[in-house]
Amino acid sequence: MNPVTLEVLQASQIIAVLTPIALDLALKLKAIFSLAGSDITTNIKNQAGEEVQIDQDAIDTVNAWLKQNAPALRNLSAAPAKS
Amino acid sequence: MKHLTLIVALTIVICISGCAVHRPGGATATAPATATPYETAMMYSTALAQTNDSVIHAVIALQSLQPSPISIADAKAVLVVQQQLASVHMQLSHVLEQGPSAATGQGNQIKTLLDEIKGLATVTVNTANLSGVKDPNSQAQLTAEIQSIASFADLMVTELTAAGVLKQ
Numbered sequence: 160m161n162p163v164t165l166e167v168l169q170a171s172q173i174i175a176v177l178t179p180i181a182l183d184l185a186l187k188l189k190a191i192f193s194l195a196g197s198d199i200t201t202n203i204k205n206q207a208g209e210e211v212q213i214d215q216d217a218i219d220t221v222n223a224w225l226k227q228n229a230p231a232l233r234n235l236s237a238a239p240a241k242s
Numbered sequence: 243m244k245h246l247t248l249i250v251a252l253t254i255v256i257c258i259s260g261c262a263v264h265r266p267g268g269a270t271a272t273a274p275a276t277a278t279p280y281e282t283a284m285m286y287s288t289a290l291a292q293t294n295d296s297v298i299h300a301v302i303a304l305q306s307l308q309p310s311p312i313s314i315a316d317a318k319a320v321l322v323v324q325q326q327l328a329s330v331h332m333q334l335s336h337v338l339e340q341g342p343s344a345a346t347g348q349g350n351q352i353k354t355l356l357d358e359i360k361g362l363a364t365v366t367v368n369t370a371n372l373s374g375v376k377d378p379n380s381q382a383q384l385t386a387e388i389q390s391i392a393s394f395a396d397l398m399v400t401e402l403t404a405a406g407v408l409k410q
Binding site for chain 1: 280281284285287288291292294295298299302314315318321322324325328329331332335336338339341
């Protein structure tokens with residue numbers, strides 16, 4: 160494939176990967192801060208519970224990625240270090 | 243008689259609409275309550291967790307592209323630090339969920355955990371791993387998101403100090 164076409168293709172792939180994540184974050188933040196109008200006092204425990212779930216997802220996601228890429232990562236550590 | 247009926251009907255309509263507009267408590271019932279500093283700190287805490295989770299998913303998504311703009315070694319280095327950050331933040335959430343009164347007695351622990359979170363975010367931004375992202379836009383976006391984690395931690399310190407949980 161033409162190198163220029165390849166670069167354009169990769170750039171569009173990167174935009175496709177990052178844009179939904181940024182949009183998702185913005186929507187989540189909006190949802191969080193819209194809570195300011197309601198009775199948050201009773202929701203502190205629920206909110207902390209939600210945070211724990213998000214953190215657990217983060218931990219599990221990295222563990223799954225490390226497991227999935229274990230062979231490549233093993234090869235990496237076995238390869239001699241570049242000077 | 244016809245006119246009298248019309249006047250009575252109009253009076254009833256005006257009364258009903260007037261009562262609806264001036265319904266006692268109607269305005270206060272829908273007026274937004276102001277969040278306390280502790281509640282605001284909780285919102286920043288949730289935003290921090292979500293930003294970190296988003297960074298992790300973004301790094302994995304970028305690494306899976308062909309050709310990938312980030313090497314597997316750099317991705318691993320970033321992901322391991324962000325995973326550690328999630329673990330520290332989880333400890334913080336368990337302390338904060340106890341509410342302002344209980345958290346006040348654990349101010350030192352909260353401050354230590356927030357400093358640790360800021361330190362981990364700074365590690366990722368300052369080390370060479372993030373600069374290994376070959377696409378400048380992705381690199382800038384990831385850097386900004388990780389810096390916002392440190393900013394959320396700072397905002398939490400401000401709000402928790404205002405709430406009296408942390409000492410000035």
